[in-house]
Amino acid sequence: MESQLSKGLVMDTEWKEDLEGWLEPFLIALGHKTRRRMCPAYIAGLIGPGDRKSVQPMASRASEIGYDQLHHFVAAGVWDSAPLEKVLVQEADRLVGDAAGFLVIDDTALPKKGTHSVGVAPQYASSLGKTANCQSLVSVTLASREVPVMVGLRLFLPDSWTSDVDKMTRAQVPKECQIARTKPEIAMEEIDRVIATGARFGCALADAGYGSSGSFRQALTDRGLLWAVGLSRRQNVYPSDVALIFPVASMGNKRKYHIPDQQPVSAETMLAKEKWKKVSWRRGTKGRLTCLFAARRVRVADGHRHRMLDNRVQAMPGDEVWLVGERRLTGEQKYYVSNLPADATLKMLAATIKARWICEQAHQQLKEELGLDHFEGRSWVGLHRHALM
Structure with missing residues (x-):
């Protein structure tokens, strides 16, 4: 003994x-x-x-x-946690950095009782699939070869917090963070931090909570990144061959702005009549992973807005991108948009889109094995340091 x-x-x-x-x-x-x-x-x-x-x-x-x-x-x-955060990205890059890898943007919820812990409020938690009293953290994961390494977790503050300065002061929220910021805005700040550290990845991935933001997609494009993100099925899109014209008005002043020669339709409608094909993107623990996919080139209707002759306000077409639909065995349908090259195959699009789910494994491990959601302090600094550790 x-x-x-x-x-x-x-x-x-x-x-x-x-x-x-x-x-x-x-x-x-x-x-x-x-x-x-x-x-x-x-x-x-x-x-x-x-x-x-x-x-x-x-x-x-x-x-x-x-x-x-x-x-x-x-x-x-x-x-200061910044030097450790920099080392974390560098070490993650050493382990999984790859020009063919991914930077995955998502968020994860930490259920909490009470109202005093920083950022806690009733809010939608995607990991729970419902509204719950929780903290919501924007997560950034560097991944390749199906191996995820979390490199950033940043707390999102809902309106009930950013509108209450006393509450934020008690929770020691830094002055520069005591402003209302969307999750896509927080995510872009984290992406810039990862890029500045020199981490290697080939494509940025995110769900519709981020991808439905035109400014988020444009910010990724402005940084020269390839991306594949979720999109609302209701998002209006134009066919890729849409043209911009200057119609001649029968009366009144001449039009100052061009307008599309076709009407936009929802992403769901755009793909409804496409040929859906069964695609396998990788082998899982129970065999090949397959779903039905369809794709076509479109231009998302999220450009500048003009008032039409019938008084409707219509968004102009943006850059040409891929619109991708996924039909799951459960009957659920999901939609995505990507700026991957025009010659990308359907299998390449599907494999890229589905690579995002690796971050869910990282979230699960952080909570079940490393106690991410066990921190009992109430302060901004304490929560972020616990997450960093």
């Missing part, structure tokens, strides 16, 4: 030494001696045994570190 206990202590020491070795680039970025000790201890608590990964139970399992020290490190210590 004594020898077994001794062997267990040796193994425990060995894996913690291995962890500190792996963390060395991060510890260099932390600098301060005490923080260099706290960081491995906190992460050891997250990846070690025990169901609950909040500060108190982690401290109780770590004989060499007390609760006050661990809590101070994550919630109150004066240190």
